[in-house]
Amino acid sequence: MTQHEVRVDRESLQAFTREVFVRVGMPPEDAETEAEVLVWANLRGVDSHGVLRIPWYVELVNRGEMNPTPNIEVLKETPATLFIEADRAFGPVVTNFAMRRVMEKASGIGVGWALIRNLTHQGAMAYYTLMAAKNDMAGIALVCSPPNMAPHGARAAGVHNSPISIAVPAMHRQPLVLDMATSVAAGGKLRLAVDKGIPIPAGWALDKDGNSTTDANLAEILMPAGGPKGSGLALMFECLSSIMAGNPLVAPVLTDKEKGDRHHQNSVVAAIDIGAFTDVAGYKAHIDNVIDAIKALPTAEGFDEVFVPGEPENRCYADRSRHGIPLPEGTVRNLRDVAERFEVELPAGL
């Protein structure tokens, strides 16, 4: 059964989203940032990190796990580093702040490295690394949350499927931007499969007892990409973010000192100033060259085109900016509930 999909335009979806977050208590400027990051993900086709998260965020605010009015504090600082206590801030609010600050540091001293403690869901990480790319810098971001992925060789969750994003600027091409979970498939893709009522491929996930499953509703434990590689990266990201922030998220859950269902995360965002090493115009021209060279390679069987990181999302962005963002029925239903509850007008067409 093909499900009916509604298309909604970016502006009205963003206005709706902003208004919902104002109603849950965010200052309008922060609500705008949150709405921008979520709808940006939808525009790029990363629906798993878009407006489908709204009901979950609302619930987290109600449970006291997301803080619409946080006291964001810089705890430690050097000319190159920054350690921020986020006070359970919405991820986009504090991550925007952190990326702006590390870019200032990088423009002075070549590199800026920030650690954000105790924040909440950040949306699509590419948003932040692209902030750096737009300023002639390389952007790097890592995130860790409580365990949801099986370490290689285990049949239970023991690491988070921590994403990494890296972005760099090009000259005439769009920036290269990688944004990947360390699991075979991102958790949001499981949610999307649930919303769409479709099975997931074998190898994506285990059920709660550690058995392989293709039923998205039973999938509880993600599998690492590349076995020990995805698993190892995820653990090292926990060491660089959560444990470095004095806020470990893996061991306390595995040893039962803490319930794993509380949402919180820690994050690294960093910027490297290209000009501290090489000529910026030359750099960007070289990025164009490498993109052109890779796209000219002969394709493997089953592929029509070789894509570089961020390219499929850029195409989707262009299409959805013109033709609107398609939302599946499950998401529409959830947004209608939210609209009713907060007495917010739905975007046109919903």
Add this chain to the structure above:
Amino acid sequence: MTQHEVRVDRESLQAFTREVFVRVGMPPEDAETEAEVLVWANLRGVDSHGVLRIPWYVELVNRGEMNPTPNIEVLKETPATLFIEADRAFGPVVTNFAMRRVMEKASGIGVGWALIRNLTHQGAMAYYTLMAAKNDMAGIALVCSPPNMAPHGARAAGVHNSPISIAVPAMHRQPLVLDMATSVAAGGKLRLAVDKGIPIPAGWALDKDGNSTTDANLAEILMPAGGPKGSGLALMFECLSSIMAGNPLVAPVLTDKEKGDRHHQNSVVAAIDIGAFTDVAGYKAHIDNVIDAIKALPTAEGFDEVFVPGEPENRCYADRSRHGIPLPEGTVRNLRDVAERFEVELPAGL
């Protein structure tokens, strides 16, 4: 047919290696560093990055691609960053220098980020990131060489299977250290399969025409780990190292402006001072905790134990330190040739 293996003790293998590199023209101190890094890899069971490389290095010196007496120069520097021209130095020589310098920077300002241009094979990258871990820092290292791996969707080489290493210190446990290529299998494992005369698993590599192969002798193009993930990481590492160093290694080869068989690479090494963010003793205790928690997880079918990054190598190190380093016949034969050529005494037992 089981091949005969000779065991040789660490000291005499290292003395032999040092002497060979002195004969090719390296200063004794640099030859010592080179020998230490190679034999260390053998001790850890990473034979693909150990003394089997000696004949190749000798050949590269003869071709003028590795420089035993480089003029290593710091081209640019800030209190947090370092840009080094390696002048085709042996990787261990310049990478040791770079890691020592970024640790100095990190101890002052929280982070040190170095870019090394135009160096040669570095051996096992974990050696350098562990230098940071031993100094209560996190170490990070990336490397890029000319293309040897197919980007996701391509049937030709278009990126290098760039490795990444990350290490952090523990309290009572040994440091956690990840050292992984972005390909399904490291190139050294293909060489080893050739030396052992065994086939490789499907999915590891393509032949020169872009067809999948299980014949190690025909394997020319590596496949990326996790499809677009390994492929994307590799490309972004090229952007953070080679292109940032103004020495791109992918596009010039793909567009035929340069032959891909010249050996050279670029590298990032970075250190992050744990004390710039959190209490160091607490950090190390947390690392112990996360190791213990992960090792206590129930194992998946077919696994006896869950390993953390670096653990299998640590076990091998303990065993080989006591019982000697086993060398396959092919390697022994090659070392005998080298010994004869340079009139260097072979290690005891060879």
